[in-house]
Amino acid sequence: MKKIVIIGGGIAGLSAGCYARMNGYDTHIYELHDVPGGLCTAWKRKGYTFDCCIHWLEGTSPDSEFHEIWQELGALQGKKIYYKEISIKIFLKDQVINFYNDPDKLAEYLKEIAPEDNEMIDELVYALRKFYLLNDMPLTKAKEVFTVIDKIKMIKSFIPFIKFFKKYGNGTVDEFANKFKNPILQQAIPALLADTKLKFFLGIPFLLATKDSGFPQGGSLNFAKSIEQRFISLGGKIHYSSKIKKILVTNNEAVGIQLEDGTEIKADIVISAADGYSTIFKMLAGKFINKKIRNCYENEPVFPSYLQVSIGVDMDLSDDPNLNSIYNLYKLDKTIMLAGEEKNYIYLKSYAFDPTFSPKGKTTLVVGFTSDPEYWDKIYQDKEKYKQEKKNVEGVVISYLEKIIPNIQEKIEAIDVATPMTIIRYTNNWKGSTMGWANPFSVKIPRTLPKLKNFFMAGQWVGDTGVSGAAKSGRDCLEYICKKDKKKFIATKP
Numbered sequence: 001m002k003k004i005v006i007i008g009g010g011i012a013g014l015s016a017g018c019y020a021r022m023n024g025y026d027t028h029i030y031e032l033h034d035v036p037g038g039l040c041t042a043w044k045r046k047g048y049t050f051d052c053c054i055h056w057l058e059g060t061s062p063d064s065e066f067h068e069i070w071q072e073l074g075a076l077q078g079k080k081i082y083y084k085e086i087s088i089k090i091f092l093k094d095q096v097i098n099f100y101n102d103p104d105k106l107a108e109y110l111k112e113i114a115p116e117d118n119e120m121i122d123e124l125v126y127a128l129r130k131f132y133l134l135n136d137m138p139l140t141k142a143k144e145v146f147t148v149i150d151k152i153k154m155i156k157s158f159i160p161f162i163k164f165f166k167k168y169g170n171g172t173v174d175e176f177a178n179k180f181k182n183p184i185l186q187q188a189i190p191a192l193l194a195d196t197k198l199k200f201f202l203g204i205p206f207l208l209a210t211k212d213s214g215f216p217q218g219g220s221l222n223f224a225k226s227i228e229q230r231f232i233s234l235g236g237k238i239h240y241s242s243k244i245k246k247i248l249v250t251n252n253e254a255v256g257i258q259l260e261d262g263t264e265i266k267a268d269i270v271i272s273a274a275d276g277y278s279t280i281f282k283m284l285a286g287k288f289i290n291k292k293i294r295n296c297y298e299n300e301p302v303f304p305s306y307l308q309v310s311i312g313v314d315m316d317l318s319d320d321p322n323l324n325s326i327y328n329l330y331k332l333d334k335t336i337m338l339a340g341e342e343k344n345y346i347y348l349k350s351y352a353f354d355p356t357f358s359p360k361g362k363t364t365l366v367v368g369f370t371s372d373p374e375y376w377d378k379i380y381q382d383k384e385k386y387k388q389e390k391k392n393v394e395g396v397v398i399s400y401l402e403k404i405i406p407n408i409q410e411k412i413e414a415i416d417v418a419t420p421m422t423i424i425r426y427t428n429n430w431k432g433s434t435m436g437w438a439n440p441f442s443v444k445i446p447r448t449l450p451k452l453k454n455f456f457m458a459g460q461w462v463g464d465t466g467v468s469g470a471a472k473s474g475r476d477c478l479e480y481i482c483k484k485d486k487k488k489f490i491a492t493k494p
Helices: 011-022 065-074 103-113 115-135 146-170 173-177 183-191 203-208 219-234 278-281 291-299 373-380 384-405 419-427 466-482
Strands: 003-007 026-028 042-045 050-053 086-091 098-102 236-238 242-252 251-259 262-268 270-272 303-312 329-336 339-349 363-371 410-420 456-457
Touching: 003 011, 003 251, 011 026, 011 219, 042 219, 042 410, 050 219, 050 363, 050 410, 065 303, 065 339, 086 203, 086 456, 103 115, 103 183, 115 183, 115 203, 115 236, 173 183, 173 203, 173 363, 183 329, 183 384, 219 236, 236 373, 242 278, 251 270, 262 410, 291 410, 303 384, 303 419, 329 384, 339 373, 339 384, 363 384, 373 384, 373 419, 384 410
Parallel strands: 003 026, 003 270, 026 236, 086 329, 270 456
Antiparallel strands: 042 050, 086 098, 242 251, 251 262, 303 363, 303 410, 329 339, 339 363
16 A cells, blocks of 8 residues: 655645545645644634634535535535625725625626726626636646546636636736726725735636635634544554655655654655645755746735634624625725735624524634734744734724724723734745735646655645635545546545
């Protein structure tokens, strides 16, 4: 029986581990932290759960193509799924705009607000419908195992989208918003991406296409633990608090890993589902790269890092109509400086819909911003300065929440500030990025590295972004390995 060692116990690593066991490999996962999930995680403070990953999950509906993978991974069995009809609710100075995830309802609603923009509203809804069609495309094999016929089928399946991508692939949200006549929609459309620094128009339908994508009860860490248990039930072994120093290579073949304490673990196959930069340039010392890989890491932008203020309040906000969407975005009266950057919006999320997140009659809230990891890195070594800056962020957020939810300050029972340095320390993710490459469609990092045998990569740094992308990445990786080993790929359900 061949032995596979997997670096990283996030969703990609757990998925790869599950499918490795389904296909008869002796499988061991080595995880930096002491819990599974990687970026798909949460933590507790004074009885409140603070979640920082799943907002909506593709594949929760049994009608979804992706549902099959979650069933194979044991991720959703026994879980209640919560759905919301509003993807994003935007609070402008004089208007509240609901961006419904149902294309028909969204079109009707926006045309009541701005009948003069019927044509542009139809264009927005057209983009949303196309995105849903993309989401509903049948799941394919791993691209590495495609036959000529598979490639022809894939090309044919994308023909209906060529015009769509040609029109919107390089467009910006500001260009699109400027075509509207109504001043409210001129503000609301670019506000959908708020202060994220992401300006690709395709980010808009991505954020709005949440119909039939729900939230699994218990949130991100509970979700990751379900997959961990599936892996263990299949006979896999997971080793926590195990930081990898390097990948062992002999004659251009990966033969195992070395832990920080010097322990060496031999393996027939090594999969890295960990941070791409650390894997390629540290664990492998940059020895197995080409111009394309180097260019990506030197020039391609990454998805921004994140600053999150999590709050537990002694208030039942489950019936608050202003907190009934996935994202609630508030346009600030004036620009504020937060962690060295100008901010024009506050993003607020309530978890009052899920009773597992807080004690009865109380509510977990999360406020989030994109944030520059370099800013935090400069002050991180000075613990007092770092602590004070977190306090400053906390104060600014609370003062604005008072305007949104009066008297909230006196009801706060728990509060926690997670910075980009938290993400880096917790996951080792390059630049504290939460989703890898900013435009994964343009980055073509292969699953294998030049001249290195028996080594594979999975996860967001090979372009498989998001929680669902990470899960399929692990599955694809094993399908590819099975092909190389001349084995029939097997996927089973518990």
